[in-house]
Amino acid sequence: MASENETRRLSAPGIYLVRIIVFLLLIGFVALILYRQIQTAFMANPGLNGLIIGVLCIGIVLAIRQVWRLIPEVRWVNTYQAGDTEAARAPVLLAPMAKLLGDKQQHKTISTMTLRAILDSIGSRLDESREIARYLTGLLVFLGLLGTFWGLLETVGSISNVIKSMQGGNDAGIMFDELKNGLSAPIAGMSISFTSSLFGLAGSLVLGFLDLQAGQAQNRFYNELEDFLSANATDPGVEAMAGLPPDLAAALTKLSAGDPAGSRASTAAMANLAEGIQGLVKHMRGEQQMIRDWVEAQAAQQREISKLLERIASEAERR
Numbered sequence: 001m002a003s004e005n006e007t008r009r010l011s012a013p014g015i016y017l018v019r020i021i022v023f024l025l026l027i028g029f030v031a032l033i034l035y036r037q038i039q040t041a042f043m044a045n046p047g048l049n050g051l052i053i054g055v056l057c058i059g060i061v062l063a064i065r066q067v068w069r070l071i072p073e074v075r076w077v078n079t080y081q082a083g084d085t086e087a088a089r090a091p092v093l094l095a096p097m098a099k100l101l102g103d104k105q106q107h108k109t110i111s112t113m114t115l116r117a118i119l120d121s122i123g124s125r126l127d128e129s130r131e132i133a134r135y136l137t138g139l140l141v142f143l144g145l146l147g148t149f150w151g152l153l154e155t156v157g158s159i160s161n162v163i164k165s166m167q168g169g170n171d172a173g174i175m176f177d178e179l180k181n182g183l184s185a186p187i188a189g190m191s192i193s194f195t196s197s198l199f200g201l202a203g204s205l206v207l208g209f210l211d212l213q214a215g216q217a218q219n220r221f222y223n224e225l226e227d228f229l230s231a232n233a234t235d236p237g238v239e240a241m242a243g244l245p246p247d248l249a250a251a252l253t254k255l256s257a258g259d260p261a262g263s264r265a266s267t268a269a270m271a272n273l274a275e276g277i278q279g280l281v282k283h284m285r286g287e288q289q290m291i292r293d294w295v296e297a298q299a300a301q302q303r304e305i306s307k308l309l310e311r312i313a314s315e316a317e318r319r
Contacts, residue, residue: 010074010224013067016217020064020210027206041195048147049199052140056203059136063210066129067217077228093125115229126218137207144200
């Protein structure tokens with residue numbers, strides 16, 4: 001039993017936090033090496049580039065929070081298996097499951113339908129917590145493209161002004177000087193477009209990796225939690241065959257016991273078959289009850305008619 005409980009213990013998501021921290025340290029080291037180039041690119045459009053970096057920082061904090069919030073949930077499940085739920089803080093993500101299971105000493109079991117409802121609820125909560133991070137990843141790409149089109153508009157407008165200035169009919173030297181002075185604005189516009197795209201794409205790559213690590217941590221937590229809850233769930237075949245007739249339940253039990261593999265697919269198929277037969281039996285019992293009620297009503301009506309006929313006959317004899 002000790003080894004079985006040990007296999008059901010949930011793994012802490014610390015390895016994913018270590019990966020995130022190591023990745024961020026590597027990114028910071030590369031940024032430190034390319035500090036001058038990054039500073040020059042940042043100053044090409046400090047407003048938009050600062051917004052991109054701000055969104056990136058928010059996404060990093062959210063990604064770390066998604067992994068960090070799993071630590072108290074894992075600790076509560078492990079302490080629950082040890083029988084000491086008071087030692088851990090009450091869970092937030094698993095609060096409905098904690099109320100349903102109660103204390104370890106009560107040895108509560110949950111039905112298969114309740115198990116599936118709990119897992120669906122937890123899965124939807126985990127997916128919902130990642131929606132903001134996914135939106136921020138797309139937002140970084142959008143901001144990079146916004147800077148690209150902004151810079152292209154500046155470039156096209158500047159080139160148009162340069163062409164207009166060259167139509168004045170001046171001599172070649174003056175026109176060449178005006179051309180050199182006028183090309184500085186299109187080059188500045190191109191720098192805006194390329195630097196914003198650079199920051200946006202780099203930020204989306206960083207957030208994409210962090211979201212990948214958070215997703216892996218949540219998937220492992222979900223899978224291990226499913227194994228833990230399956231140990232506390234009732235057998236779907238036994239639960240579904242509870243309302244069947246004894247002979248039919250015994251036959252289905254013998255049929256399911258004859259499967260040497262004991263796979264989940266066969267168990268689920270037997271549960272569905274038992275549920276269908278149970279519904280059919282309930283329907284037949286309901287129809288039988290309706291027929292009995294109708295027969296009793298007809299018998300009562302016949303008795304009333306016979307009494308009425310007896311009264312009519314007695315009244316006729318008196319007259």
